[in-house]
Amino acid sequence: MHLVEVKNANYGYAYAFQLMDISFELRQGMLAGIIGPNGSGKSTLLKGISGELALPENQVFLKGKDLAGFTDTERAKEIAVVTQFSEPIDISVEEYVLMGRIPYRKKYQFFETERDYEIAQKYMKLTGIYPLRAKKFSKLSGGEQQLASIAKALTQEPSLLLLDEPTSHLDISHQVQILDLVHRLTKEAGLTVIMVIHDLNLASEYCDYLMLMRSGALYRQGTPNAILNPRNIEDVYKTEVHTQENPRSKKPAVFLVSNKTGQVRRPTKFYLT
Numbered sequence: 248m249h250l251v252e253v254k255n256a257n258y259g260y261a262y263a264f265q266l267m268d269i270s271f272e273l274r275q276g277m278l279a280g281i282i283g284p285n286g287s288g289k290s291t292l293l294k295g296i297s298g299e300l301a302l303p304e305n306q307v308f309l310k311g312k313d314l315a316g317f318t319d320t321e322r323a324k325e326i327a328v329v330t331q332f333s334e335p336i337d338i339s340v341e342e343y344v345l346m347g348r349i350p351y352r353k354k355y356q357f358f359e360t361e362r363d364y365e366i367a368q369k370y371m372k373l374t375g376i377y378p379l380r381a382k383k384f385s386k387l388s389g390g391e392q393q394l395a396s397i398a399k400a401l402t403q404e405p406s407l408l409l410l411d412e413p414t415s416h417l418d419i420s421h422q423v424q425i426l427d428l429v430h431r432l433t434k435e436a437g438l439t440v441i442m443v444i445h446d447l448n449l450a451s452e453y454c455d456y457l458m459l460m461r462s463g464a465l466y467r468q469g470t471p472n473a474i475l476n477p478r479n480i481e482d483v484y485k486t487e488v489h490t491q492e493n494p495r496s497k498k499p500a501v502f503l504v505s506n507k508t509g510q511v512r513r514p515t516k517f518y519l520t
């Protein structure tokens with residue numbers, strides 16, 4: 248059984264943008280990336296799975312069950328989300344990360360358990376924010392807030408982690424640290440991850456599976472090697488690129504071709520699909 252199954256999804260915003268018949272299946276432990284141009288529907292796809300958008304019946308299944316029928320608490324025990332926008336809340340980093348344990352509280356339980364603290368501590372250490380635990384969340388830098396949000400999501404111990412641009416505020420060392428951690432959790436702990444990511448090279452390096460979106464539809468899906476070629480990228484992003492195998496990882500690396508004086512740009516071919 249697949250952990251996630253999406254069948255002809257066509258949800259979206261009332262009288263506005265709708266996804267167009269999106270279908271894919273992900274096994275447990277996969278790290279999947281959603282790529283595609285601005286406005287192509289990547290966040291919308293994620294919002295249906297996270298519960299932020301109302302989901303029609305029989306379109307998204309988690310562990311074989313229709314996600315449209317989950318209560319908020321049931322969903323929160325299975326799915327954690329890290330979005331691009333931080334919450335302006337005035338609590339300490341530790342209190343913020345501990346909020347990840349809320350779905351597990353029993354009725355009339357008002358305080359965290361010893362185990363809640365242990366789990367929160369574990370993920371604060373793994374994401375590198377443990378030294379900042381006493382600081383106010385609102386006083387953190389954008390990158391530190393992103394790390395704290397990831398620590399909170401992992402503290403939720405979900406089976407599915409949804410990440411919307413998880414590295415947008417991170418320097419290269421933290422990008423590698425976080426994606427290495429997420430990758431390790433997929434392989435060692437069986438976490439399944441779907442992340443929206445603009446950086447095609449990070450997507451290539453870390454994702455087992457890529458979904459390339461265009462105008463609300465899935466244009467292609469498959470391994471980075473199958474997806475990240477000039478034909479697909481130029482067709483969807485309408486910009487010229489050069490791809491070459493990364494000598495260390497053997498994954499495709501994508502180079503932009505700029506329009507600067509002295510560069511010979513070949514005419515971008517637009518392929519019919």
Ligand SMILES: Nc1ncnc2c1ncn2[C@@H]1O[C@H](COP(=O)(O)OP(=O)(O)OP(=O)(O)O)[C@@H](O)[C@H]1O
Nearest residue numbers: 260261263264283284285286287288289290291292
């Ligand atoms: N709340 C909303 N109501 C109506 N339309 C919306 C809403 N939010 C987004 N849209 C529209 O839906 C389309 C897809 O948006 P979405 O945020 O899913 O794209 P995206 O691929 O994640 O883009 P980006 O890379 O720029 O973040 C866009 O045309 C956007 O204007």
